[in-house]
Amino acid sequence: MSILVIAEHDNQSIKAATLNSVTAALQCGGDVHVLVAGANAGAAAQQAAQIAGVKKVLHADAAHLGDGLAENVAAQVVAVAEGYTHILAPATAYGKNIAPRVAALLDVAQVSEITKVDTPDTFERPIYAGNAIATVQSGDKVKVVTVRATGFDAAAGLGGTAAVESVPAVEDTGLSSFVGRTVSKLDRPELTSAKIIVSGGRGLGSGENFTKVLEPLADKLGAALGASRAAVDAGFVPNDYQVGQTGKIVAPQLYVAVGVSGAIQHLAGMKDSKVIVAINKDPEAPIFSVADYGLVGDLFTLVPEMASAL
Known part of the structure; x- marks a missing residue:
């Protein structure tokens, strides 16, 4: 049995979510192969090795594979799919764009955002914003699966x-x-790979308070900044900051x-964090659960005190 993992990369290096997908693939059993489809992506291929x-x-390697266009990458996956029992991709924007196309071209069902491998054909995945776990068994000859990175430890990048x-x-x-790409450049760690995240909600009241109250704490902790959907919808911060079911997991x-x-949709995106600290003036707030x-x-008192104590 052989398993294929579709690598997410930037032609120079492998993205972190690929390592979590490799761990899921190893739990399926069999030999794990990784596909690196790109342009001048030799460095990424060597890193994958x-x-x-x-x-x-x-x-x-081809010029039209360099920008990760889903139609071309999916066609490349299908071209090498013969002999594989499983095809896995990270459940990121990249993987979610490619995997459904692969499943459709292979005429099989997709199993989405798995968090556990029970057996090679049976997987667990969250539903209802993580309030229930579905056990899904696939009888397809090829299992096309996306992997929620937070459900699996990252495979070692070396060795x-x-x-x-x-x-x-x-x-x-x-x-x-x-056509083009606009890339947000941040001095802070990237949200989905950060070891520490300081996240703000509507209680901050304004974007200025994100800067004045949260940034000093994040600076002391070396943390990424996140936000709830309510804070993003209110225009306090860009949607790149959003954590939750409709944001980043x-x-x-x-x-x-x-x-x-x-809110349920926010908890679905962060409740797998190892340690969660909540600061809120409402003792009945669901975040405390x-x-x-x-x-x-009062966060305007507690957060500066915390930052000054660090």
């Missing part, structure tokens, strides 16, 4: 000695074209929720 547990790296095999690149499908070592009430430590009081 060093991931612990990977037996082989398939490297497809592997996989062979890198070049495979023919498919022709450009011509179904889409790359995170599971840092420490999550500090400041002025976040704890998942918090390991809670402070009830």
